Amino acid sequence: MLNNYKYFLVLAEELNISRAAKRLFISHQNLSKYLKGLEEKYGVTFFERKPKFVLTPAGKIMLDTLRQIELSEQNLENQLIDIKEAKSGTIRFGITEGRYPILVPKLLKEFHSLHPKVNLVIHRATSPQMQEMVLNNSLDLCLSGITNLVTHELKYEIVINEHMYIVISDNLLKQYFPSSYPECKETFAKGADLHLFQQVPFVLNKKNFNSRILMDKHLSEKGISLNCINELTQPDIHHLLCAEDYAASFCLTMYLTGINQLNKFHYTNSHLNVFPIADFKSINPLGLIYHKNKKFPSYAKDLKVLIKRFCSPYSTLIEK
Known part of the structure; x- marks a missing residue:
């Protein structure tokens, strides 16, 4: 049943079987059958159906466990990429709307020249949204202020201190x-x-x-x-x-x-x-934020180096 754990993760995100089934490209019937089978296997209910479709306490435990499994799978893939020396893959980077035009155009160009087979996917979101996306494994890292971090599950590397x-x-x-x-x-x-x-x-x-x-x-x-x-x-x-x-x-x-x-x-x-x-x-410490248990392939480390390099000229503005 855990082989299709992504079904559960999408259900937990959408809290709607029809929308989740559409995202997963399966039928409503098959997704309902999957959930029913999972609940029968463990003898608990993972979602309340009425008055709203929401996670039960057991569902929250299952969600946390499956997110850890997803992170472990991502870490395994990232480590095997470097062992195979296969410089292809995907990295998902989050940045706020205001900083996007400042950094992203030159970042995309430079990173593509270093790793033409790696797909750098950029997400624009608010700082709280990006934190949640890092925690649910839909972002690998993000650039954000670190003054309102909500959990010890997140680590960060300071890029610059803004005034x-x-x-x-x-x-x-x-x-x-x-x-x-x-x-x-x-x-x-x-x-x-x-x-x-x-x-x-x-x-x-x-x-x-x-x-x-x-x-x-x-x-x-x-x-x-x-x-x-x-x-x-x-x-x-x-x-x-x-x-x-x-x-x-x-x-x-x-x-x-x-x-x-x-x-x-x-x-x-x-x-x-x-x-x-x-x-x-x-001051506003601006940092690269990621999950504390995340293991990055070498191309992600190159991305972090580039981001720090492109941000460093703004540090000199503080001194003027």
Whole structure:
């Protein structure tokens, strides 16, 4: 019965027999028969059928066990690939939407030139989604902030430590600091005190994202309340909105080059300023995250080296 363990894994993901059968390219009848046989074999019920199709406690134990079996099978295949010196296979890499255009184009090109027979599959998702995908073996590794890791089953390797900056246009500075503009730019370049920005409109990330967690912690510690007029998850959209004088925003180190590009090619109503934040001591450690029991083939190790190399230039931005 465990020979078709992937049937159970897909059922646990879909929690719907029809959708699971469709994903598995088998009939609803055959999948129902598989589940019934599995439950008869072990003498327990793995899924409650009503009022909703959900895992029972026994089902959760079975799911955890089968995920370990799946991981062991993946590890076996990865180790045999290197023994056979067969440089072909698939590696699944996760990255957030905002970092995708920064890293993925050059990463795909460079990795393909090193391993033309290896399929590098890129998934775009949020950090919490990618953590879950690593845990359920649908991702091999992902690039994400590590401040909100939810389990000791995950390991990580730090790539860079990012700082946080405030982004605001000249026009907004003129509007909200009329008596001190442009001299205020010199002052803010040494560290912008967010107490002075409480009337300024801001677009912020959503609350469960790393940058927002860091920002909310700072605001709480300093007793600051910002005028948030919108919450969006895409950092590049934040900066485009800043360029339209819609609001100010915040920026992690890796996104600074995007702001530089907006200024360079005059895609702004007025110049975008990037200032460090006064007394902001938190950093965003960006890491490669993977399952602690994952064994990688040599081409995956090459992928990690490439990612670290492509991220390293952004570390120098912190020092400037």
